[in-house]
Amino acid sequence: MAVLVAVAAVPALLGHLALTRGRVSMLASVSPATRRRIFYSSLISDLTAVQETRLFGLGDFLKGRMPDEVAVMQDGERRIDRKEFRTHGLLALLSSAISGGGLVWAVAGAADGALSVSAVMAFVAAVAGAQGALIGLATGLASSYQSLLLFRYHHKVVATTDDFPAVTATATALAPLRKGIELRDVWFRYDDSHPWVLRGLDLTLPHGSSVALVGRNGAGKSTLIKLLCRFYGPTRGAVLWDGVDIRTLPPAELRRRMTVLFQDFMRYDLTAAENIGIGDLARLTDTTGITDAARMADIDTKIRELPNGYDTLLSRIFFDQDDEDDPHAGVVLSGGQWQRVALARTLLRGDSDLLVLDEPSAGLDAEAEHEIHRRLTGHRAGRTSLLVSHRLGAVRQADTIVVLDDGRIREQGTHEELMAAEGRYARLLALQARGYRSSDTSDGVRLAGEDRAPVMP
Ligand SMILES: Nc1ncnc2c1ncn2[C@@H]1O[C@H](COP(=O)(O)OP(=O)(O)OP(=O)(O)O)[C@@H](O)[C@H]1O
Numbered sequence: 001m002a003v004l005v006a007v008a009a010v011p012a013l014l015g016h017l018a019l020t021r022g023r024v025s026m027l028a029s030v031s032p033a034t035r036r037r038i039f040y041s042s043l044i045s046d047l048t049a050v051q052e053t054r055l056f057g058l059g060d061f062l063k064g065r066m067p068d069e070v071a072v073m074q075d076g077e078r079r080i081d082r083k084e085f086r087t088h089g090l091l092a093l094l095s096s097a098i099s100g101g102g103l104v105w106a107v108a109g110a111a112d113g114a115l116s117v118s119a120v121m122a123f124v125a126a127v128a129g130a131q132g133a134l135i136g137l138a139t140g141l142a143s144s145y146q147s148l149l150l151f152r153y154h155h156k157v158v159a160t161t162d163d164f165p166a167v168t169a170t171a172t173a174l175a176p177l178r179k180g181i182e183l184r185d186v187w188f189r190y191d192d193s194h195p196w197v198l199r200g201l202d203l204t205l206p207h208g209s210s211v212a213l214v215g216r217n218g219a220g221k222s223t224l225i226k227l228l229c230r231f232y233g234p235t236r237g238a239v240l241w242d243g244v245d246i247r248t249l250p251p252a253e254l255r256r257r258m259t260v261l262f263q264d265f266m267r268y269d270l271t272a273a274e275n276i277g278i279g280d281l282a283r284l285t286d287t288t289g290i291t292d293a294a295r296m297a298d299i300d301t302k303i304r305e306l307p308n309g310y311d312t313l314l315s316r317i318f319f320d321q322d323d324e325d326d327p328h329a330g331v332v333l334s335g336g337q338w339q340r341v342a343l344a345r346t347l348l349r350g351d352s353d354l355l356v357l358d359e360p361s362a363g364l365d366a367e368a369e370h371e372i373h374r375r376l377t378g379h380r381a382g383r384t385s386l387l388v389s390h391r392l393g394a395v396r397q398a399d400t401i402v403v404l405d406d407g408r409i410r411e412q413g414t415h416e417e418l419m420a421a422e423g424r425y426a427r428l429l430a431l432q433a434r435g436y437r438s439s440d441t442s443d444g445v446r447l448a449g450e451d452r453a454p455v456m457p
């Protein structure tokens with residue numbers, strides 16, 4: 001009987017393992033639908049999403065799509081549930097047949113007088129216990145097996161090799177920038193199937209000087225910044241830090257040497273002080289440094305006025321019913337105020353060799369933009385900096401202005417040189433200036449077909 005119970009555990013184990021494989025492959029196959037469902041459900045709790053959902057009346061539209069994703073997931077679940085039901089049913093039948101057969105044999109033995117009643121009872125308890133233990137073992141093994149199979153996906157992600165490995169790995173610390181950063185014949189596309197974003201770019205950011213980058217949407221400005229941070233490597237060509245290919249430098253060391261205000265900066269659900277302090281973790285509790293950076297970004301006064309000053313939480317997502325009306329529990333900042341907080345975070349790294357600002361004033365009012373650019377000009381003086389801006393008035397102070405178009409440099413020079421050249425920069429500036437002077441077309445620089453060009457009032 002013991003052999004029989006043990007042998008019957010083998011198909012039970014195999015059945016559980018097969019079901020586990022089926023469940024894991026089902027989870028993988030419905031994963032895109034699961035991610036889409038997470039996206040739809042996240043819209044319910046997202047403060048920015050709710051504005052558009054209400055204004056554009058998207059509720060029913062989004063609600064209509066979500067069940068499709070849920071249906072895909074439930075189909076997968078149902079398929080595997082049916083298999084489990086059949087397999088478990090067969091396994092239960094097998095173990096019932098064995099224990100039932102054993103019971104008949106034991107009762108027959110008792111009737112013959114070969115077994116006592118207590119022996120039959122001990123036999124029944126032993127068979128049930130052994131079967132339960134073996135089934136528990138099979139279920140436990142199957143559950144570990146499932147974890148291992150799922151872990152394989154995790155491992156696949158974390159074991160992915162660097163797709164732009166260092167040319168020669170050198171772990172040496174990076175010396176402070178002395179000559180400058182050079183992009184030499186840089187070609188870049190995000191993937192072989194994507195179009196080229198940068199096409200043979202040659203650009204130098206000389207040490208101690210400010211370079212401004214302008215160009216239309218999609219010209220490749222933010223992409224160039226990502227290459228400087230080494231989030232991506234050039235498909236061809238190289239980025240050189242004082243003449244050294246940055247692929248040979250430790251990325252963390254390189255990034256420590258620069259500070260960047262990204263166009264799509266983060267809004268952390270943390271306190272105001274933490275939102276700025278994480279720009280330089282070593283200074284997370286450096287109140288003076290944080291307030292100095294906030295002052296430079298012209299947000300210090302606003303933060304001091306908040307219910308808990310710098311300790312105010314810049315979020316209202318963590319509250320429960322008890323403190324939802326408590327203004328001290330957290331605040332919501334405006335778009336421009338967030339931009340200033342992000343700028344302060346960037347400026348906290350005061351000792352960086354390279355300051356990069358990608359559209360630092362996009363959300364600022366005209367007065368604030370002027371004031372912040374005045375402060376930044378002072379801050380950037382003598383530092384290596386790269387400024388991206390669509391507001392050409394903000395870039396005229398730069399030592400070099402570079403006009404990027406379709407991944408290539410179209411023009412390069414000082415504001416005066418580019419104005420004298422009467423090229424793209426001069427035309428764009430004239431167009432922007434006209435926007436501020438209604439019905440004025442006498443800018444000295446005329447745009448081809450400018451009478452037809454739409455101008456924002
Ligand atoms: N992660 C990405 N994967 C694939 N393509 C991308 C990615 N990021 C940007 N692109 C593409 O690269 C091109 C350049 O984008 P980039 O963000 O560098 O433009 P930009 O000059 O900064 O524009 P903007 O003035 O609108 O900020 C665009 O065509 C964009 O679609």
Ligand SMILES: [Mg+2]
Binds near residue numbers: 221222223
């Ligand atoms: Mg950009």
